[in-house]
Amino acid sequence: MESLNQLMQQRREKLEKIRALGINPYPPKFDRTHTSRQIKDNFEALEEKEVAVAGRIMSNRRMGKAAFFHIQDMEGRIQIYVKKDEVGEKTFELYKLLDIGDIVGIRGLVFKTRTGEISVFAKELQLLAKSLRPLPIVKEKEVDGKKIVYDPFSDKELRYRQRYVDLIVNPEVKEVFIKRSKIITAMRNFLNQKGYLEVETPILQPIYGGASARPFVTYHNALDMKLYLRIANELYLKRLITGGFEGVYEFGKDFRNEGMDRFHNPEFTQMELYVAYQDYYWMMELTEEMISTVAQEVLGSMKIIYQGQEIDLTPPWRRLPLLESIKEFTGIEVDNLDDAALKDAAEKLGLVIEDNWGRAKIIDEIFGEFVEPKLVQPTFIIDYPLEMSPLSKIHRNNPRLVERFEPIIAGKEIGNAYSELNDPLDQRERFMQQMQLRAKGDEEAQVIDEDFLRALEYGMPPTAGLGIGIDRLTMLLTDSPSIRDVILFPHMRPEKREEEHEIDWE
Numbered sequence: 001m002e003s004l005n006q007l008m009q010q011r012r013e014k015l016e017k018i019r020a021l022g023i024n025p026y027p028p029k030f031d032r033t034h035t036s037r038q039i040k041d042n043f044e045a046l047e048e049k050e051v052a053v054a055g056r057i058m059s060n061r062r063m064g065k066a067a068f069f070h071i072q073d074m075e076g077r078i079q080i081y082v083k084k085d086e087v088g089e090k091t092f093e094l095y096k097l098l099d100i101g102d103i104v105g106i107r108g109l110v111f112k113t114r115t116g117e118i119s120v121f122a123k124e125l126q127l128l129a130k131s132l133r134p135l136p137i138v139k140e141k142e143v144d145g146k147k148i149v150y151d152p153f154s155d156k157e158l159r160y161r162q163r164y165v166d167l168i169v170n171p172e173v174k175e176v177f178i179k180r181s182k183i184i185t186a187m188r189n190f191l192n193q194k195g196y197l198e199v200e201t202p203i204l205q206p207i208y209g210g211a212s213a214r215p216f217v218t219y220h221n222a223l224d225m226k227l228y229l230r231i232a233n234e235l236y237l238k239r240l241i242t243g244g245f246e247g248v249y250e251f252g253k254d255f256r257n258e259g260m261d262r263f264h265n266p267e268f269t270q271m272e273l274y275v276a277y278q279d280y281y282w283m284m285e286l287t288e289e290m291i292s293t294v295a296q297e298v299l300g301s302m303k304i305i306y307q308g309q310e311i312d313l314t315p316p317w318r319r320l321p322l323l324e325s326i327k328e329f330t331g332i333e334v335d336n337l338d339d340a341a342l343k344d345a346a347e348k349l350g351l352v353i354e355d356n357w358g359r360a361k362i363i364d365e366i367f368g369e370f371v372e373p374k375l376v377q378p379t380f381i382i383d384y385p386l387e388m389s390p391l392s393k394i395h396r397n398n399p400r401l402v403e404r405f406e407p408i409i410a411g412k413e414i415g416n417a418y419s420e421l422n423d424p425l426d427q428r429e430r431f432m433q434q435m436q437l438r439a440k441g442d443e444e445a446q447v448i449d450e451d452f453l454r455a456l457e458y459g460m461p462p463t464a465g466l467g468i469g470i471d472r473l474t475m476l477l478t479d480s481p482s483i484r485d486v487i488l489f490p491h492m493r494p495e496k497r498e499e500e501h502e503i504d505w506e
Contacts (some may be wrong), residue, residue: 007134012064014097015130025130030054030105034247037075037107039110046110052349053078053120054105054128057098057166060136067095068119068171071104077295079119080106086137101131101168135169160484161492180474180486184251186297187271190290196247196273199486201236203229209389209452212236212444213256228256228279233272234465236450238420241274242460249273262482263412265490269470278464279393279419280403284380287407287417287466288315291378295477306410306479317378317407322367325381329371329477334363335385335400352494356441360388373411380405381413390430390446392418401449414473417466424456 018025033052055071055078072076084092098104107124126157134151155160158164159173166173189197195431206225208215210232233252241247251271258264275283292302292313302313320328323335341354346362352367353362363385374383381396382405391400403419421427431453437445474486477489484490 011099011132011134011206015132018094018097018127019132021090021093023127025127027126027128029375030126030128032105035075035115036071036073036078039078039120042078042113043118046054048109048111050107050123051120052105052107053080053111054103054130056103057100058208059202060098060100070151071106072168074174076171079117080108080122081111081113081119082106082122086191087122087125090231092456094127095125096105098127099134100137101133101135102127103129103131112463119333123261126181136165137169156482156484157492160178161495162350162492163488169297175480176474177488178481178487179251179478183299183474183477184271184470185292185293186294187290188251191249191273194247194286196249196275196432197245197408199237199240199245199248199250199251199256201230201233201240201252201378205230205236207447207449207451209446211254211256212256212446212492214443216255216257219377226263230294232257233270234469235449237272238272238460238463238465239455241276241463242455242458246276246461247274260418264481265471265487267491268483268487270319270467272465272467274420274463274465276463280382280405280464283417283464283466284317284319284382284405285315287380287415287468288313288317288378291407291468291473298477304477304479306476311377311476313378313408313409317380319382319405320375321383322359322381323383323385325371325375326363326366329374330366332366334366356437358387358440358442361386361387361442372408372413375408376410378398380407385394389418389431391427393423395428409476413469415466415468417464420460420463420465422456422460422463426455427456428453438476 009076011300015025031052032054034046036053036055037044039051039053053073055073058070058072059069060069061370069077069082070336082092082095102123104122105128107121108120110118111121113117115444124451134314153166153169154417159170192198204218204227205225208228208231211234213231215228215231218229220227226283233250233254236247250270251269254270255267256265256407260266290401292315295302295304295313299409304311326332327333330349334342337345339359341358342362346353346366349366349370351365383394383398383401384404386400386402387395389402392404395401395403406413407415421430431446431448434446435448438447470484472485474480475483478486480486
């Protein structure tokens with residue numbers, strides 16, 4: 001079997017032969033008139049009419065002085081019939097130098113073969129880009145009338161690392177990202193129709209905040225200062241509410257210096273929304289309305305299947321207090337335990353508790369391990385302990401709780417929301433408590449943002465805030481098991497050759 005290098009060398013030799021024919025293998029433009037789907041959907045109107053199509057060669061069947069091959073464009077595949085007597089000697093010589101993976105343009109007549117396949121009879125053939133690497137072609141065969149795929153390009157590590165190849169040879173992958181785009185568009189339209197303003201806030205920030213996470217650190221040479229990639233949009237969006245905007249939202253990239261698994265990528269997309277004069281009860285209703293509306297618009301139904309489980313997104317969703325949820329699934333009444341007893345109860349459940357963990361961290365671990373995975377149908381987990389939410393308003397009926405909720409679907413939270421804390425003195429005290437946790441070694445505890453506190457001191461109205469993880473919502477609505485399946489270029493460990501050729505940014 002030939003090595004990859006030999007195959008690549010053969011393609012380079014063909015490239016030189018094409019140039020020797022006086023043909024530019026990388027021309028600047030091709031005037032396409034129709035896509036593959038447009039031709040197939042409008043065959044009766046286009047039969048015997050001339051069209052111009054373009055795409056990548058995905059199969060090739062030669063028969064002496066004629067051949068059939070399939071090209072693939074964004075919308076599918078279509079068969080091309082090329083005949084030497086029709087295209088001429090030089091063009092047929094070009095055709096014989098083509099490989100699977102090459103991108104071509106064809107002008108010709110639409111017809112249907114004797115087997116009933118809609119095709120294009122080539123009158124002209126133009127090479128648009130010579131592929132110098134062979135594709136890992138997915139092979140198909142028909143058994144008892146059913147299409148069977150074998151030898152697929154299925155190595156996930158390779159698929160994620162070389163997404164461009166994944167998109168070529170597994171065209172169904174495109175559908176995930178088309179739906180992702182539609183999800184964002186539907187959500188944006190929903191928010192715009194409500195009258196909220198889309199804004200942009202800084203990604204590079206002198207102080208990071210709005211979440212409990214470790215940041216990525218960078219450096220600004222001209223200002224001679226350290227900067228952080230934002231971990232959340234929250235504190236800047238709430239500055240805008242202080243400034244007089246009454247409903248703002250942002251689709252933004254956030255960055256958290258944390259581990260990677262099927263639910264976490266260090267670079268991810270969030271939509272954050274803040275609306276003045278509202279609270280978390282109101283925001284729960286808007287959240288279930290928005291998610292169900294997006295599902296209906298993108299999928300045509302509020303009932304979906306995720307990893308074999310049927311999930312009904314139709315409002316209203318269940319409301320379940322956090323402490324009640326822990327009692328329901330573990331039998332532990334967390335609110336009645338002091339810190340030592342809480343740690344002991346967690347260890348009896350099998351959790352390994354680190355010395356620097358505070359009460360909030362332990363409760364969060366119990367919930368994440370024993371409650372969250374069991375919440376399949378849409379559920380709002382509400383009313384979190386005070387120590388778990390430094391940016392949330394104290395509950396109006398219980399000073400030990402805050403007005404916070406997380407929407408949980410299919411065993412994972414897809415968002416976070418508060419009645420936003422707008423008391424600047426209370427906020428400062430919460431920040432100070434977070435700094436005490438940092439002093440004990442909690443690297444994810446939040447830091448004091450003096451400018452944000454100054455903004456609150458000017459007065460921020462009662463406000464409801466919401467963050468929705470776009471990647472996790474896309475996983476849910478596309479039945480994707482991993483966050484890497486819904487991010488075009490997820491972060492990966494570097495290939496060895498990349499490690500050997502690190503860029504010297506100095």
